[in-house]
Amino acid sequence: MEADVQDAEGLVLYQTEGCPYCVKVRRYLEQAGRSIELRDLRGTPDAVQELIAATRRRTVPCLRIETAPGDFEWLHESADIIDYLAARFAEEG
Ligand SMILES: N[C@@H](CCC(=O)N[C@@H](CS)C(=O)NCC(=O)O)C(=O)O
Known part of the structure; x- marks a missing residue:
């Protein structure tokens, strides 16, 4: 599912609704007053395939970071994702 107004460019969170x-990560975004594009793996086979093709894992959450047009880095681990987002939001102000 494509979701939400984006206010951080080039970021997509691959995730599922029920995963704690x-x-x-979603709570952190809410508290930070930010939103990014969310892709829910449930019912979105394309998102599952994208995640597995890029990372060889199906684990969520995973943050896709566009580093240049069409180039992506993929970040697993909720704590690392939150640290990355916090640093990025601090930079962007
Ligand atoms: N240590 C990871 C745990 C992530 C995790 O266990 N995710 C589960 C869903 S709640 C998952 O994707 N399991 C399926 C898999 O790893 O293939 C984090 O904090 O992000």
Whole structure:
């Protein structure tokens, strides 16, 4: 599912609704007053395939970071994702 107004460019969170680690990241976003594009793996086979093709894992949450047009880095681990987002939001102000 494509979701939400984006206010951070080039970021997509691959996630599922019920995963507690995904909830942690979504809660952080809510508290930070930010939103990014969310892709829910449930019912979105394309998102599952994208994640597995890029990372060889199906684990969520995973943050896709566009580093240049069409180039992506993929970041697993909810704590690392939150640290990355916090640093990025601090930079962007
Ligand atoms: N340590 C990870 C745990 C992530 C995790 O266990 N995610 C589960 C869903 S709640 C998952 O994707 N399991 C399926 C898999 O790893 O293939 C984090 O904090 O992000």
